[in-house]
């Protein structure tokens with residue numbers, strides 16, 4: 001299984017528009033972060049998690065030729081706004097399957113009615129197949145994907161486990177039962193916004209304690225704000241098995 005980090009930034013991305021913050025001005029490519037998303041590929045199947053406003057550029061940058069399915073974690077704009085740009089995939093492949101919680105599907109229907117409706121469509125509008133996820137495993141190609149439920153402030157969000165790999169973003173709390181489902185995972189990705197407290201995101205410290213509980217072999221942090229600091233400096237203070245993810249990083253599991 002190959003995982004490509006398409007974006008590792010928080011909702012505004014890094015650099016933030018108009019910002020003179022030193023991290024926004026950094027020349028290190030690892031300090032440039034598009035909105036959060038990953039591409040997961042196995043046995044010729046490709047799955048994207050979330051489809052934010054940078055989706056088009058992320059697909060071009062990763063030279064992605066095919067998207068078999070898109071899973072959504074939740075409906076916030078930084079995770080859904082690129083949906084119109086599935087068009088090139090739709091033209092080649094036909095209707096694109098989307099998987100999400102029923103509340104997220106409802107939100108997609110409202111925001112992208114011209115994509116989700118089935119009658120009187122504008123010619124050229126893409127079409128999708130909406131698949132509702134409940135909090136139980138579902139099959140994608142050859143893998144049973146396990147949803148991991150958490151809270152993003154008050155909002156329910158799904159993370160996903162694919163055998164030895166798990167991807168959780170926009171979490172602020174995860175119950176013990178849900179943490180149990182992560183037992184034995186080898187590679188864990190989890191969000192770490194910044195050092196200061198936030199109402200709906202793990203801080204760096206909270207993400208590290210979460211990693212301590214789950215005990216993966218390796219962990220990567222994502223959904224990072226510019227105020228967390230320079231990639232190079234933050235990496236130095238992390239435990240040996242924990243890394244900051246960065247855009248275009250590829251890992252094989």
Ligand SMILES: [Zn+2]
Pocket residue numbers: 010011036076078079170223
């Ligand atoms: Zn987000």
